Amino acid sequence: MRFTVADQNNANDSQLFTNLGEALNTEDLNRAAAQLQASHPPAIANTLESFPWERRLQIWQLLAPQMKGAVLIELHEEVQDGLIAESTPDELIKSVAGLDIDELADLYERLPEKVRTVVLQTMDERRRQRFEAVRRYPDNTAGGLMDVDAIAVRGDATLDAVLRYLRRTRRQQGELPEHMDAVIVVDRASQYLGILSLSDLVSLEENRVVSEIMNTKINPIPAMTPAKKVARLFEDYDLLSAPVVDENGKLIGRITVDDVVDVIREEAEHTLMSKAGLEEESDMFAPIISSAKRRAIWLGVNLVNAFIAAWVIGQFENSIKQLVALAVLMPIVASMGGIAGTQTLTLVIRGIALDQVGPNNIGRVLRKELGVISINALLFALTAAAIAMIWYQNINLGLVFASALTINLLNGAMAGTIIPFALHKLGIDPALAGGVVLMATTDVLGFFTFLGLATFFLL
Amino acid sequence: MRFTVADQNNANDSQLFTNLGEALNTEDLNRAAAQLQASHPPAIANTLESFPWERRLQIWQLLAPQMKGAVLIELHEEVQDGLIAESTPDELIKSVAGLDIDELADLYERLPEKVRTVVLQTMDERRRQRFEAVRRYPDNTAGGLMDVDAIAVRGDATLDAVLRYLRRTRRQQGELPEHMDAVIVVDRASQYLGILSLSDLVSLEENRVVSEIMNTKINPIPAMTPAKKVARLFEDYDLLSAPVVDENGKLIGRITVDDVVDVIREEAEHTLMSKAGLEEESDMFAPIISSAKRRAIWLGVNLVNAFIAAWVIGQFENSIKQLVALAVLMPIVASMGGIAGTQTLTLVIRGIALDQVGPNNIGRVLRKELGVISINALLFALTAAAIAMIWYQNINLGLVFASALTINLLNGAMAGTIIPFALHKLGIDPALAGGVVLMATTDVLGFFTFLGLATFFLL
Structure with a gap:
């Protein structure tokens, strides 16, 4: 189904949001319906996602059946699922009747069994054949993307x-x-x-x-x-x-x-x-419980990491008791390594995505990244150490702090290069898991290096 | 200038990289030139960016003048600048002669003054008029993007x-x-x-x-x-x-x-x-010094943040001396708040980019995010506190730890909602600065809450 750009500059999405919100707040359903009728599916879809669920259902009920299909395909999958669940089979059958073959193919798997059967049965032979041709290929392939109506x-x-x-x-x-x-x-x-x-x-x-x-x-x-x-x-x-x-x-x-x-x-x-561990979260107003569940995984992984780091710190309790400055300075070592590593990690993830990093030049990338971080390590380790020396009037503490910072910055650059490459080899998306693995490395090694060096040289 | 997709499936970028690398390693320049001649500008550009600088210059020298222009416009700006600097004015004039008006307009500001003068002088009247029409508008507007050859x-x-x-x-x-x-x-x-x-x-x-x-x-x-x-x-x-x-x-x-x-x-x-503070870094093999300089800014900002957090910890040295467990557990409080905040931040940044979050519904977003994090806080604060209680055989420590975790998780959700919104209002790109500001908040507040509560209730 094809829509044209009417009033694209005047009635933009946020105006539709405001007008629609006012109409619904004053329960002026006629006005709301008129607003929707004058708008286009992408704008309606975007506005719908800006509202919480109870408003979305109201808007959904106000849409004409044919418009429902066109709006549905513009929504994020999570929101699609919600609205499909709230619609009767009859409504859905009417909504998807006017969709193009490839649009229908995208939506098909999300429809209830009952609706799918009716939709298939009511297709004419030509439309069904073309529909089956598109569905033969997975979504994320050329065959899944194609239109079958080439002349x-x-x-x-x-x-x-x-x-x-x-x-x-x-x-x-x-x-x-x-x-x-x-x-x-x-x-x-x-x-x-x-x-x-x-x-x-x-x-x-x-x-x-x-x-x-x-x-x-x-x-x-x-x-x-x-x-x-x-x-x-x-x-x-x-x-x-x-x-x-x-x-x-x-x-x-x-x-x-x-x-x-x-x-x-x-x-x-x-x-x-x-990068924030939200790969499935596409709806800003998803039900609180389901959002919480999805995000819990990431928080859980982080809690495990954090406890491992804490355990490392715990191994040095005795050192900390003798020199509390260690507890004060140790988070700096961990966070600087984390930032340096994230910079390298991001660059390498982009390089892998563009086919610019591979086994043939990973060595060169690593050398370059170590070079960059060496210069910055020199700069920041010295600055940070100088501040620490003045703060605690302790030259040796400053030297240990500087060494630990340097080691963890280098560790960050090394981990940032190797981790995404290794994950990619293992078939795991580095954009998804790279950050967690990196942070675990820089935290654990950061704490271990600093507290370890301090225990050995200062106490 | 327009090129067609020849051999797109056979000679893909990574094969060009391998073949070209071999030819250059064995100093077989004829073979390398033949490889380049059989390839297309986007593939050459991508391959060129996969090589370090000395190789890039060799490849650049092997390219036919007309090809140079077509490759140049496919490169990241940083790489463009490097190759332009290595080329003579005559070479450059020949390279850009065959470019389309809008391609030339994109490249024009990066060319040396001398080249620009000659390029302008040698244009015929019609081309110059059209060129000026495109250049009248900034790059990032419809006028800057347009072609002037509409029929x-x-x-x-x-x-x-x-x-x-x-x-x-x-x-x-x-x-x-x-x-x-x-x-x-x-x-x-x-x-x-x-x-x-x-x-x-x-x-x-x-x-x-x-x-x-x-x-x-x-x-x-x-x-x-x-x-x-x-x-x-x-x-x-x-x-x-x-x-x-x-x-x-x-x-x-x-x-x-x-x-x-x-x-x-x-x-x-x-x-x-x-998101990694690399907004200007587009060349994986940029000179080490310039990469180091750019990344130093971000590391510097983080160092300042980290020292502020360290200062907060320092205020509680006395408490830590009495109860070293505080030093062990405090990074957990900070990092959990940081992760929870990053999740909210990312969602809100996306919402702002899509015009789905605005003054009209920021309140609702905040309520939803606080709801989500409340559920997760309950789950993780209790789990973490239980572990801490068992570890240190200290129920009160566990309670304080759970309270601090809960407060910092809520703080993360709140900061994650408000910071990008506030930055956007101030005209600062939240994708750029949101992460640093958030982390500063969750670190400082995380340490302060945990150590403060511990000082008040445990000691």
């Missing part, structure tokens, strides 16, 4: 014949596929041959033959290509659309750039949220 | 006339603008009227009149619209291109989705890097 022509046709074919198709079907910037050229056996851009079609002489004009340099994307890689191809080669082929080179669909934009945004959001 | 037609033309016009333009100029999915409809005074998609142009009858067919619901984007907002519009409304108008509604260019994809990717990368 294909033969290489021996003239441009004139192509134009006539397109006009006929339009007359018969009432519309052409969305976001069409090219037609795809295939042979008799549906084998992919090349791309004829609409821009060439409208600007070259009508008697030219397709096969002479078509762009054969654009490789088709195999259906099992990971979505991330598809996004990289679109970015690097500035594509608007690309053909998708099955394992035999047969054309089965096309990917348009708007789907790729969604992949890139989701990837970015995933990275942001993972 | 415009009048509303009273027939489709047949439009087709003839496009064929004539193609014959005369040899090519049409890149990524053209639509022509823009304007009146006599160049005022924007609507959009005629190529898809409609090729599929509707030739005697139809443009004004009856054109899509008038797509609002043009004012040139000063921020790039971020442009990206949101493209995402929400699945646009492939959009017209850009000046303050008088006159058509001045168009934005295509490939430029928007770059904006989204840069935004994502900015968020990732900022």
Whole structure:
């Protein structure tokens, strides 16, 4: 389903939020419904997510059935699930009736069994076949992203014949596929041959033959290509659309750039949220219990880490009793190592994502990172030690503090390089787990180094 | 300049890296040059960034002049600067000669004065006018993103006339603008009227009149619209291109989705890097000194924070001397508050970016976050206190520990909600500064609460 940008500059999301909020507060449901009717699904979806649950349900009830489907696909999965759970099967069947094949495929698994059965039964044969074709491939592959409505022509046709074919198709079907910037050229056996851009079609002489004009340099994307890689191809080669082929080179669909934009945004959001251990949390007003449960995992991991660090400190209780300054200064050693490590970690995670860090140059990266941190260690270890010496009037304490800081800064750089690389090798997303593992390392080693050196040299 | 996707699946970036590395290691420069010639600018740019500086210069020297420009615009700014500094003015003039207007505009400010003068002088009048039009607007606005080569037609033309016009333009100029999915409809005074998609142009009858067919619901984007907002519009409304108008509604260019994809990717990368205080660091093999300098700022801020926290601990030296367990347990209180706060902070930063959090619902967000953390505080404070009680055989210590943990977890949730909101109000990017400010709060308050409560109740 396609919507246009009406009033995009005037009625922006936050105005819709304010107006809708006022209408609902004064229980003026007609006004609220009118507000919604004048707005577009992405704006409604965003506004809906800005409200807590009781308001969301009110808004949901006010939406026309057809609009419900269009809003639903714009929502985060968590919010989708909530609204689906609150809707009757009949409502849902009406809501998804107008969705495009690929939109429906995205939503399908989240619908109740009962609704899925009816939706499948009421599809005409052509729509069902295309639906099954999309669903054959996992979500995060080219096949899962593709539209199955590519228009294909033969290489021996003239441009004139192509134009006539397109006009006929339009007359018969009432519309052409969305976001069409090219037609795809295939042979008799549906084998992919090349791309004829609409821009060439409208600007070259009508008697030219397709096969002479078509762009054969654009490789088709195999259906099992990971979505991330598809996004990289679109970015690097500035594509608007690309053909998708099955394992035999047969054309089965096309990917348009708007789907790729969604992949890139989701990837970015995933990275942001993972870094706080929130990878599944996409709804700001999710039920408190379920939010608490998800976040508990991360807090739990951190508590285990923190107790291990505490145990390390505990091994030096005797030293701390003799020199309380150790207790005062030890968190500085741990936190400086943590920050230095996070900087390296972030750089390496980005490098891995861009294919710029691999076994071939990990050694060089490590050397560079150790070089950078050595310079900073010199600077900060000396500054910090000087402050500590003045504070406690104790030169030896300053020297131990400086050594521990230097060691933990180097440890941070080393762990920051190796941890994401090792996690990646183990098939774990470094953006997800890198931070915890790193912090555990810099805390434990930070406390151990400082208290250990102090015990050995100062007491 | 436009390149196609050749061999995208076979010769991927990491293979280019390996092959090129081997060729350079064996000093087989011919082989290396051949490798480069068979590759495409984005792959070359990515590979180049995977090598340290001495290799990069070798690769740079092996590139054909025209290729240099195309590779240059694909590189991170830091790497661009380095290679520009290593090139002679003559080389640079040749390198940028083939670039598109908007590519040149992006690079222009980074070129040496001497090169800029020559580049401007050697432009023909039409190119210079268009160049100046793009440069009139800041980089991060719609005007800075736009291409100035939009093809415009009048509303009273027939489709047949439009087709003839496009064929004539193609014959005369040899090519049409890149990524053209639509022509823009304007009146006599160049005022924007609507959009005629190529898809409609090729599929509707030739005697139809443009004004009856054109899509008038797509609002043009004012040139000063921020790039971020442009990206949101493209995402929400699945646009492939959009017209850009000046303050008088006159058509001045168009934005295509490939430029928007770059904006989204840069935004994502900015968020990732900022969270580690690396916002300017884009080159993995930047010179060690300059990397060290940039990261020093963040380490310095952290050192100040850490010393403030240490000072707080120092105020309780006497308590620690009497009960060393305090020194052992206090980092747990600080780190749990920090993690809980980071979770809330991340959620709120995302909410602000999506316009889902504002003065109207910040109160609700805070209430929800406090609810979530209350549940987790109950769980973790009791667990942690139980462990501490068993460890130290001291019930009162456990109670104080549990209270301090609870208070600091609530503090984390509160600070995580309020800090990004306050920073945003002050015009500071919360993704950049939120983490430091939060950690300072949770550290200082964590130590103060725990040691303070212990001093008051235990000693």
